[in-house]
């Protein structure tokens with residue numbers, strides 16, 4: 234049974250809006266989310282990396298790719314030999330349809346969304362039950378049927394959760410790629426810069442997991458490479474983050490924004506051999 238790869242923008246946008254992956258991480262994003270922070274990051278890059286040499290960047294946890302595209306667009310003219318690998322974990326969902334029922338599953342195979350006639354149904358908490366009791370009970374009723382459809386349905390589509398302009402750029406400009414990478418796993422290459430905007434939040438990972446993530450980032454960075462990381466809320470809000478330079482043993486902070494990264498203490502204390 235061959236899977237068709239379809240890019241359905243309206244569906245991907247809807248799935249993304251409230252989408253939480255199986256571990257509870259949000260994919261919420263916004264264009265121009267950290268313009269001032271990106272300005273400062275670009276200045277730090279131009280001070281350290283020469284324009285006529287290759288510049289390899291890994292941008293992780295990019296959700297649908299719009300903040301990665303913002304940063305690529307900012308750098309691509311100054312660095313003609315840039316290679317920009319944007320990635321996220323769980324960036325595709327599988328949707329199966331039968332008649333008026335459609336079910337979409339996240340990358341772990343769990344039900345992410347059920348659409349039946351005009352009802353769009355997701356996992357409802359207590360608040361959902363209070364405000365949408367009909368949807369709540371419909372979801373409970375349809376979930377076992379949806380699970381069977383996911384297993385046995387034949388009208389299947391794979392939906393990429395990257396947005397149109399990022400997909401187009403990846404198609405037209407070989408310097409920009411979109412892929413899947415779990416930051417709990419090692420990177421498969423080395424980079425001058427690893428960027429992680431909004432995935433390094435304390436609600437997503439344990440201290441031990443942050444240890445592994447920082448080790449993977451440290452290993453992936455070339456000598457004196459930069460970790461650019463920060464977290465914020467809506468577009469334009471203060472970014473708590475910074476720029477950290479790889480040292481032989483760990484990371485040295487070279488610039489701070491707002492209160493610094495939510496895991497600034499872990500980054501500062503990280504030692505490669507520990």
Ligand SMILES: C[S@@+](CC[C@H](N)C(=O)[O-])C[C@H]1O[C@@H](n2cnc3c(N)ncnc32)[C@H](O)[C@@H]1O
Pocket residue numbers: 254258259260261262263266293294295296297300320321322323414415416417429430431432437
């Ligand atoms: C709030 S979004 C941030 C998206 C974008 N970077 C931005 O700032 O707008 C957090 C992202 O981290 C990603 N993420 C969570 N766990 C991850 C993991 N283990 N590996 C890679 N990405 C992860 C989520 O899939 C999500 O897209």
